[in-house]
Amino acid sequence: MKKFSKVIIMLAVLLNLAASCKAQKQQHTNVLFIAVDDLKPMLGCYGDKAIISPNIDALAKQGVLFENAYCQQAVCAPSRVSIFSGLRPDQTRVWDLKTNMRDVNPDVVTLPQYFMQHGYQTAGVGKLMHGAKNNDPGSWTIPYKEDKHLRYADGYQYPANGKYQAKAIHKAYRESRKQKLDWKATNQYLKSKGLSPSVECLDVPDDAYEDGAVAVKGMALLEEMSADNKPFFLALGFHKPHLPFAAPKKYWDMYDRASIEQAAFMDKAKGAPEYAYHTWGELRNYSDIPQQGQVPVDKQKELIHGYRASVSYVDAQIGKVLEKLDELGLRENTVIVLWGDHGWHLGDHGLWCKHSNFEQAVKAPLIIAAPQVSQGQVASTMAEFVDVYPTLCELSGLPLEEHLDGVSLLPALQHAETTVKDYAISQFPRGNNIMGYTIRNQRYRYTVWLQGAFRKQRVYEQPKIVGAELYDYINDPLETVSLADDEAHKALKQEMERQLFTILNNQAQ
Secondary structure (H helix, E strand, O other): OHHHHHHHHHHHHHHHHHHHHHHHHHHOOEEEEEEEOOOOOOOHHHOOOOOOOHHHHHHHHOOEEEOOEEOOOOOHHHHHHHHHHOOOHHHHOOOOOOOOHHHHOOOOOOHHHHHHHOOOEEEEEEOOOOOOHHHOHHHOOOOOEOHHHOOOOOOOOOOEOOOEOOHHHHHHHHHHHHOOOOHHHHHHHHHHOOOOOOEEEEOOOHHHOHHHHHHHHHHHHHHHHHOOOOOEEEEEEEOOOOOOEEEEHHHHOOOOHHHOOOOOOOOOOEOOOHHHOOOOHHHHOOOOOOOOOOOOHHHHHHHHHHHHHHHHHHHHHHHHHHHHHHHOOOHHHEEEEEEEOOOOEEOHHHOEEOOOOOHHHHEOOEEEEOOOOOOOEEEOOOEEHHHHHHHHHHHOOOOOOOOOOOOOOHHHHHOOOOOOOOOEEEEEEEOOOEEEEEEEOOOEEEEEEEEOOOOOOOOOOOOOEEEEEEEEOOOOOOOOEOOOOOHHHHHHHHHHHHHHHHHHHHHHO
16 A cells, blocks of 8 residues: 555656646747848838738737847848857958858857757758858757758759759759859859849749748747757748849739839939949849949849849748747747848949948848737837847846847837837948948938958057948938038037947957
8 A cells, every 4th residue: 555655656746747847848938030131121010011021010010120120241141140149240250251250259159059058959940150161060959951951842952053943044053063163163154154043933832942941841840849848949041032033923923013113212322432332243143134334224123023022932931930830839938039131222322232331231120029028019229130149048038148249129128119229330341451330320320431451450449531421311311412521410420430439449348
């Protein structure tokens, strides 16, 4: 009898322990981290009435939309390394697409790595840590799988050169593989044959392209990770609307090209230095784009059409992932953050692509939905991507790292009217001897171009200014005139310059 009683007691203890473990698991907060390449705030939830983005719009209604969020540098690798490290480009020392994060900053603790150190499962799929070799294997408990190893729709293989499904391009791409051409030579080979178009519109399944395959793999990982006793950090990196604008035909069919208008202001801003501009070489790499001069009007409209189609395509893939999250009953215990790594010029200022300090390049969407935050709110506080790291830590109950350059946005998530910070700082280099820093507040943007070997020294400590810009977004939202030389704005310019250099010098210490 006593032996039987001991068995009963043991079973009771085990059941209580199991219940305790289950409760403990439920108390942990999961993280779904959604990155979208080249996504500007061209979304319905940001007030764009021409775009069709129902799934991202629905996410915004379930969380907080930051209407003044800015990247640290408007190009993939520096922006992504900043958000994943919580550090500005001058701290990470990644200012271009060539530098490997660990080569110049070997001890940086990435966001998923930090969560992993605190008991989380971590996994990533798609385009994520561009700027870290092999997407930084040490950041993931589940090994990262490259896009070419994902599963694609029946009858389809990995897109040619990671971009296209057209048969002619696949054939030419196979030939380039036989010749063992490297990435750059492959692009040149395809371009020489007129087979590297800036757009592709084919009647194919969603998962014939990378983003569809990323969504399928992401849903499978949600199922796998939710079955474990550990909380998870799942990062999904969607490629579109990055060039080329390749999306299934049904997303192109959502828009009428005849109704598409060109950018409202397509000239250079009066008084702006030449450093502010570039020749949009990224777009000119495609075989259907002129090597000099402006893009013909018909092609401009096709590009805008392709960008919109790509946004709607990626929106649909995000919707599938969020639907799976709900199906698994995980929404109430998951922090969801969605961000675009930077904006994109669609002809404004005569520019295409990113690579500038103008508003269209550095402003990007940021939406955070979590169980403990407001729903359907719009936060007007200035926000930067370096703020995402500490925000996710605080939302997940993890201790904040003191070395981070950003601050937690939790106060604005709980009360959207709260001002967490009154500035956002971005930067962009021109060559190896010019760095442009820009500071944005609620009304103005001040940009200063500094001469000096920024890779070897902190050029803002003893700044040599070779150009400046100042824009008033209430009176001049399209940045048509720089007020940097306007005597009436001299005091404002000096104050914003002082604030910019003070912030940069303090964070460098």
